[in-house]
Amino acid sequence: MKVVKFGGSSLASGNQIEKVFQIVMSDPARKVVVVSAPGKRFAEDQKVTDLLIECAERCLSNLDSQEIVAAVIKRYATIAEELQLPSEIVSEIQADLEARLNGDRCKPERFIDSVKASGEDNHAKLVAAYFQEQGVEATYVNPGEGGLLVSAEPGNAQVLPESYERLYSLRDRSGLLIFPGFFGYSKEGEVFTFSRSGSDITGSILANGLKADLYENFTDVDAVYSVNPYIVKRPKEIKELTYREMRELSYAGFTVLHDEALVPAFRAGIPVQIKNTNNPLAPGTRIVNERDNTNGPVIGIASDQGFCSIYVSKYLMNREIGFGRKLLSILEEFGLSYEHTPSGIDDISIILRENQFEAELEEEITKRIIAELHADEVKFEHSLALIMVVGEGMRHNVGTMAKASKALAGASVNIEMINQGSSEVSMMFGVKEVDEKRAVQALYDEFIASVTV
Ligand SMILES: Nc1ncnc2c1ncn2[C@@H]1O[C@H](COP(=O)(O)OP(=O)(O)O)[C@@H](O)[C@H]1O
Numbered sequence: 440m441k442v443v444k445f446g447g448s449s450l451a452s453g454n455q456i457e458k459v460f461q462i463v464m465s466d467p468a469r470k471v472v473v474v475s476a477p478g479k480r481f482a483e484d485q486k487v488t489d490l491l492i493e494c495a496e497r498c499l500s501n502l503d504s505q506e507i508v509a510a511v512i513k514r515y516a517t518i519a520e521e522l523q524l525p526s527e528i529v530s531e532i533q534a535d536l537e538a539r540l541n542g543d544r545c546k547p548e549r550f551i552d553s554v555k556a557s558g559e560d561n562h563a564k565l566v567a568a569y570f571q572e573q574g575v576e577a578t579y580v581n582p583g584e585g586g587l588l589v590s591a592e593p594g595n596a597q598v599l600p601e602s603y604e605r606l607y608s609l610r611d612r613s614g615l616l617i618f619p620g621f622f623g624y625s626k627e628g629e630v631f632t633f634s635r636s637g638s639d640i641t642g643s644i645l646a647n648g649l650k651a652d653l654y655e656n657f658t659d660v661d662a663v664y665s666v667n668p669y670i671v672k673r674p675k676e677i678k679e680l681t682y683r684e685m686r687e688l689s690y691a692g693f694t695v696l697h698d699e700a701l702v703p704a705f706r707a708g709i710p711v712q713i714k715n716t717n718n719p720l721a722p723g724t725r726i727v728n729e730r731d732n733t734n735g736p737v738i739g740i741a742s743d744q745g746f747c748s749i750y751v752s753k754y755l756m757n758r759e760i761g762f763g764r765k766l767l768s769i770l771e772e773f774g775l776s777y778e779h780t781p782s783g784i785d786d787i788s789i790i791l792r793e794n795q796f797e798a799e800l801e802e803e804i805t806k807r808i809i810a811e812l813h814a815d816e817v818k819f820e821h822s823l824a825l826i827m828v829v830g831e832g833m834r835h836n837v838g839t840m841a842k843a844s845k846a847l848a849g850a851s852v853n854i855e856m857i858n859q860g861s862s863e864v865s866m867m868f869g870v871k872e873v874d875e876k877r878a879v880q881a882l883y884d885e886f887i888a889s890v891t892v
């Protein structure tokens with residue numbers, strides 16, 4: 440039995456949904472279909488989820504949202520028309536969205552989640568209606584009724600462990616099950632969404648809960664490429680990679696799969712297959728527990744922008760008990776989360792996402808670190824990109840770091856920081872954002888383009 444998830448791009452139009460129908464029907468093992476909200480049909484298009492967020496935020500600010508509501512409804516109406524579905528389905532979607540927009544606004548973040556979740560919820564109903572029109576037994580499943588319980592964290596929900604057992608009973612239902620991605624219900628019965636792109640997480644949870652043989656994730660590319668195709672033209676496709684490799688890569692910028700979408704499948708030992716809705720015969724990429732190391736030390740190179748570092752130095756920092764804890768607790772008090780902490784004898788850098796900062800906060804943090812930790816120097820550095828070089832083979836190869844540094848030097852890229860992950864499957868380089876593309880290309884040429892598999 441297979442759980443199959445289709446992303447927003449795969450469900451963006453009537454024509455795309457027809458392809459989805461053909462794919463699902465071509466394999467009787469495909470039992471559960473997880474759907475996203477309609478995504479972009481072309482580069483400048485807007486995702487329905489983005490429209491819904493804008494709509495909810497306008498409502499909260501008491502601004503007129505009629506135009507955006509109309510744009511959302513138009514997306515569904517166009518799809519329904521293309522699929523020749525009766526117009527009642529669109530009226531139901533409109534009534535549902537209006538009810539949500541007229542709902543309780545006392546807790547703004549929960550209000551936003553309820554509106555946001557309507558994108559997948561209503562699309563699952565529409566997709567189920569289309570399958571039924573084709574004479575197929577297909578039922579929409581509400582995540583609350585189906586057993587997907589999540590923590591009450593708006594926009595960042597986590598699955599509750601008891602969900603898995605509850606979801607198992609979905610196996611007994613007959614026909615296809617059309618399940619909306621991206622959200623679940625708290626124990627109190629309220630809607631909470633995962634973080635953005637979280638329909639991938641729903642698919643993985645369902646694969647685990649239903650003990651599926653395979654979790655297929657259909658998107659708009661033939662495979663996971665060894666590097667972001669927007670940075671390097673026609674990069675090599677990855678045939679197979681491990682959960683650990685993919686988790687590191689998706690965390691570091693391979694947006695093709697949400698970085699939290701691997702753990703549920705991994706825990707149940709279920710392979711994940713990335714496939715293309717627009718080219719379903721392409722084999723895609725398989726994510727498994729172990730693979731043969733046939734590709735050299737590096738399998739993929741991911742990068743992401745928008746980081747900053749706080750560099751703190753103090754002579755004899757290494758001998759001061761509790762220095763790191765005190766430093767991190769200052770950040771905790773400001774509600775900041777950090778990504779990495781490379782350190783030396785007398786210094787430490789803390790890498791954070793830049794979007795958490797405003798200029799005044801920077802000043803306050805600097806003052807507190809100097810006053811409370813008596814640091815010799817505190818320095819903020821902005822506009823950094825992190826590049827993650829990933830591969831299980833790195834554990835068995837000497838000299839990977841030296842080769843990477845040489846490649847970066849050859850491209851005149853200055854390395855701002857280096858961090859070798861304890862897992863030994865990744866190596867991270869911090870560079871200036873302006874150098875990101877050049878650095879990725881140089882590393883790709885060194886480790887991937889030159890290797891023949
Ligand atoms: N290394 C990579 N391999 C493949 N796709 C990548 C990679 N890095 C980033 N992407 C992007 O991920 C996109 C697919 O993810 P996403 O847009 O979330 O699709 P969906 O709508 O199916 O959820 C691709 O179109 C591509 O632009």
Ligand SMILES: N[C@@H](CC(=O)OP(=O)(O)O)C(=O)O
Pocket residue numbers: 445446447448475476478486488489558620621634635636637638639
């Ligand atoms: N629609 C949600 C959830 C999701 O997973 O979407 P997509 O499959 O289009 O990445 C979002 O945009 O965040």
